[in-house]
């Protein structure tokens with residue numbers, strides 16, 4: 200057991216800090232945090248810089264443009280960038296879900312086509328899993344894919360698809376065999392979002408931002424080469440996607456929480472309540488949760504490095520992170536008192552906390568609702584009988 | 588970054604677990620807990636032969652053993668000896684030994700070195716101790732006691748035999764780790780820590796003892812989880828195992844989740860003590876909040892999930908619950924510990 204950086208890791212961390220100091224505006228640390236997401240073009244440009252500097256896909260195979268490094272380097276990268284609120288790479292779904300899935304299940308030509316482009320930010324992926332009739336019960340998806348010659352014809356509707364309005368490709372889960380129910384008869388595609396018959400309609404979220412979308416698919420032709428793994432095995436592929444979504448997201452989410460914690464401390468000081476014993480007690484309680492997540496992630500990371508696959512413990516980190524982040528952001532608003540209603544120019548940090556607090560309500564819904572995660576923990580990790 | 592115990596440490600754990608399971612089952616723990624002295628003295632020899640008293644054990648080995656001892660709810664002075672006495676003596680003593688530090692104005696380990704109404708005075712070559720101490724863990728079953736006392740030159744620590752009169756056993760909720768008052772009257776003693784040096788030593792005692800209690804608390808929470816999940820799988824109501832109802836299963840999932848976090852923090856704290864890491868005090872404090880409160884809540888959930896059975900004296904879960912509360916009240920409370928965390932963050 201040893202929590203210290205190795206010499207190489209320490210050097211990597213130091214170089215990264217230097218690089219960030221160069222790459223970010225000089226007054227970055229003093230600026231009030233940005234409200235919501237940066238404009239897409241800025242995020243793309245930033246993603247390019249990260250990529251050029253070799254900080255994207257640190258653990259991905261070198262033959263596809265990755266860094267070929269152990270997971271600890273990715274953890275260091277996330278720690279260092281999360282703490283100071285460095286903008287995220289534009290291709291979160293590509294990096295966290297599509298990429299690992301293609302690496303594991305994809306063909307060589309799929310890897311060649313997508314992996315490098317995901318890293319550079321040239322290809323943005325979205326995820327087309329949920330449907331109006333299929334949310335938590337993902338295995339019930341009914342978007343139809345019918346083989347016709349050397350392509351599939353796809354019809355149906357996807358919903359809540361984050362970043363679909365800027366995406367070039369979509370990891371798409373469909374039903375290819377209507378005779379089969381549930382987990383069987385599903386096929387997983389890499390859909391080109393520019394194909395004829397794909398229509399994206401943005402949906403505004405409670406923050407006011409149109410971050411997710413509906414996707415309507417009408418007679419969309421997808422070449423058979425764009426099937427991931429074999430037709431009918433879509434459920435297994437989707438499980439890989441979700442395991443990575445929850446598994447590798449843990450450290451990323453915790454480092455964002457770390458950033459929010461730093462801002463909470465700043466906020467408490469700025470509005471003069473840092474001496475209030477009740478405030479101090481609440482903040483310390485949140486901090487203990489944060490530390491618990493941090494070290495639990497380190498433990499999962501050690502397992503990941505030994506086995507190569509994220510374990511189901513990812514559900515624990517996601518569940519705990521989402522609820523802690525909700526408590527933290529709600530507490531930040533509580534600190535603002537009557538000003539909590541002011542979310543524009545007259546408000547504290549022009550509405551940063553209002554955005555964060557509202558956005559956090561989605562955390563317990565996206566990537567598996569808290570109820571579904573508790574089911575998973577109870578059934579798979581504790582071994583209790585199924586609830587259905 | 589390597590967050591795993593070594594193969595040898597895992598073997599030590601496996602050996603401890605299988606011995607405790609076979610030789611220290613719940614009924615033996617219960618009869619020790621309900622006995623007059625609160626332990627079975629034969630168990631000391633048994634632990635010795637298992638290597639629990641070996642001088643070569645490091646903090647991570649202690650961490651593993653403390654967790655397993657917490658799981659089995661071992662009743663005996665092993666923790667007091669390993670966590671309170673050993674860091675003062677600089678080595679693991681082979682006889683049960685404890686430490687007396689608390690007084691009305693200086694209840695916790697870090698304030699106890701500042702001043703003391705217990706006095707140590709020279710009597711020729713030897714020393715004599717006079718005064719009182721509060722709530723000394725395992726005192727009545729210890730072979731000797733280390734006593735924080737004030738002398739010219741500041742507070743030091745002395746070792747003395749248990750006085751014939753002057754040990755007052757206290758009624759405690761947790762009968763597996765009892766407390767007693769100590770009153771010494773010109774008791775002959777040997778100096779172990781020079782006057783003026785006690786504070787530094789007590790800081791180390793605090794780190795070690797609180798970190799090991801956090802590991803113990805993790806063992807307690809794991810036991811509570813195992814008890815209630817086993818019950819939830821077997822108990823049928825309304826024609827289904829109760830564990831298939833989400834009101835039950837989600838509560839169990841929450842125990843599991845909290846335990847993962849506490850476990851990570853307790854191991855981290857043990858490592859930080861071992862490595863003398865710069866943030867060791869922070870690590871120990873954070874682990875104590877999480878593991879201490881976590882163990883209490885895990886036992887509460889277990890009691891709820893088990894229904895009437897869990898509320899009986901005969902079911903062992905209340906023993907774990909009471910130990911969990913012992914741990915939560917040791918050397919501060921979750922509230923005082925959070926105040927410390929806040930001071931580090933905000934001041």
Ligand SMILES: Cc1cc2nc3c(=O)[nH]c(=O)nc-3n(C[C@H](O)[C@H](O)[C@H](O)COP(=O)(O)OP(=O)(O)OC[C@H]3O[C@@H](n4cnc5c(N)ncnc54)[C@H](O)[C@@H]3O)c2cc1C
Nearest residue numbers: 326327328329334335359360361561564565566568570571
């Ligand atoms: C911000 C955000 C971004 C998203 N991005 C994407 C994306 O990019 N791509 C994508 O495919 N999807 C995305 N989603 C969709 C998300 O995966 C679904 O919302 C989620 O799976 C829940 O499905 P649902 O909304 O249909 O709710 P439902 O499944 O209908 O659930 C409604 C409520 O019932 C509860 N419930 C359902 N089943 C059970 C059960 N068995 N036991 C106990 N409680 C249960 C749920 O926990 C929830 O509280 C996103 C969602 C959000 C909020």
